Amino acid sequence: MTKMIQCISPVDGRVYAERPALSLPDAEEMAARARAAQPAWAARPLEERIALVQAGVAKLNEMKDRVVEELAWQMGRPTRFGGEFGGVNDRANYMAEIAAETLAPKVVEDSDKFRRYLAREPVGVVFIIAPWNYPYLTTINTLAPALIAGNTVVLKHATQTMLVGERLTEAFHAAGVPEDVFQNVYLTHDVTEALIGQRAFNFINFTGSVNGGATIERAAAGTFAGVGLELGGKxxxxxxxxxxxxxxxxxxxxxxxxxxxxxxxxxxxxxxxxxxxxxxxxxxxxxxxxxxxxxxxxxxxxxxxxxxxxxxxxxxxxxxxxxxxxxxxxxxxxxxxxxxxxxxxxxxxxxxxxxxxxxxxxxxxxxxxxxxxxxxxxxxxxxxxxxxxxxxxxxxxxxxxxxxxxxxxxxxxxxxxxxxxxxxPALCWTGCKDTGRGTALSALGYYSVTRPKSYHLKKVTK
Structure with missing residues (x-):
């Protein structure tokens, strides 16, 4: 029997939205599509990926009235504050501005004898598990650099703000980002943990509770996937x-x-x-x-x-x-x-x-x-x-x-x-102790969604 995931509006207590959760086989197929789409996306020129991400953010801005109303119904924020567009735009633009310099190879030597340099490559498939309190801001922190760096992205949003993932994918797809490159999914906890344990993802970014972060770490144990965790605060x-x-x-x-x-x-x-x-x-x-x-x-x-x-x-x-x-x-x-x-x-x-x-x-x-x-x-x-x-x-x-x-x-x-x-956005967003570990934003934010690759090219044989 298909499980329905429901958003209960805090405004009046009614079911504001509900969607069916993916079964494990359907979720595995989704993850496989993300994996298959990644090489072609990474092969596109960096400038093209940057332009598509910026176009996606622009399309999201066109939905402002709809987004602000939906946020009020889903998590109760007064409409007078107008959503999260200022921060979303600033963060996406900054990450776009620094992408070329941050992702460029770092040359150690380029002489008549050797070419030695350190490159950065996308990790593969990035899984974002986003929270409800600032649902667009927290997503864009990882979404923008992940896509720009050449990864495909799977987004699982909090039940309380379940429509946010739909709006983001709607905007980015309208801008030209392929559907399999950026997917929004509805998953139960057990299916989520199963996918992580099956190495469906190369990096998992989770924002939520300490207990939730511990669960993600346990699910990822032995997969060697990177994990970024922003957990509790006081x-x-x-x-x-x-x-x-x-x-x-x-x-x-x-x-x-x-x-x-x-x-x-x-x-x-x-x-x-x-x-x-x-x-x-x-x-x-x-x-x-x-x-x-x-x-x-x-x-x-x-x-x-x-x-x-x-x-x-x-x-x-x-x-x-x-x-x-x-x-x-x-x-x-x-x-x-x-x-x-x-x-x-x-x-x-x-x-x-x-x-x-x-x-x-x-x-x-x-x-x-x-x-x-x-x-x-x-x-x-x-x-x-x-x-x-x-x-x-x-x-x-x-x-x-x-x-x-x-x-x-x-x-x-x-x-x-x-x-x-x-x-x-120019400074690293990170924490310590039970707040978790990981880095978002700044140049360091790209390091979470890329891996280093060293090149030692000897031009002579003696």
């Missing part, structure tokens, strides 16, 4: 004594609450120098009270529902446990009447928190943040490192040298100063 912010207080409040609270807190690099815990703590908390509370929780199609809504009511349930439990353990909740949920006990969840600020509380240790991925006072940099560094995760950190100060000095001691993939919740 990103900290540190407000130093010399910080611009208003800028810190605005930046960090937006980083904590935007997209209902459902951001890979969202701010989930804040440490404030004791000299600014009271003022920061007061201004943070005032900032949150300006938010409007409501239907994502209403233009005044700045917070929509969380993507699924079970995600909101996790956050509610964390808040309730923290309060029972002595934390103080500073936001009265009554200020947000749209909070329905389900997917619609009022934002919350917690103080009197500590690192024994789940809300300060486990990923929340919702509109809640804990704020603690620290007496100096040493206490802040210890607190920021006291986490199983390491994706980004955000330091607020007037001193870039000090920020770099502190950043060097932090267990994290990216150090931000005076900003947060951002991806710079």
């Amino acid at each position: 990103d900290p912010g540190y407000v130093m004594a010399d910080a611009d207080l208003d800028a810190a409040v605005d930046g960090l609270m937006d980083g904590a609450m935007f997209n209902a807190g459902q951001c890979c690099c969202g701010i989930e815990r804040i440490y404030v120098h004791e000299s600014l703590y009271d003022a920061f908390v007061e201004k943070a509370v005032a900032w949150v009270k300006t938010l409007k929780l409501g239907n994502p199609f209403e233009p005044e809504s700045t917070l929509g529902p969380m993507a699924n009511k079970r995600f909101a349930h996790i956050v509610r439990d964390q808040i309730a446990e923290a309060v029972a353990e002595g934390a103080e909740a500073l936001i009265d949920p009554a200020l947000f009447p749209a909070d329905d006990g389900g997917a619609y969840l009022a934002p919350q600020i917690l103080v009197n928190v500590n690192h024994e509380m789940r809300v300060m240790r486990e990923e929340s991925f919702g509109p809640v943040v804990g704020i603690m006072s620290v007496k100096d940099d040493e206490e802040a560094i210890a607190a920021m490192n006291d986490s199983p995760y390491g994706l980004t950190c955000s330091i607020w100060t007037a001193d870039p040298d000090k920020a770099a000095e502190i950043g060097a001691r932090l267990e994290t993939g990216t150090v931000f100063m005076n900003r947060c919740d951002y991806l710079d």
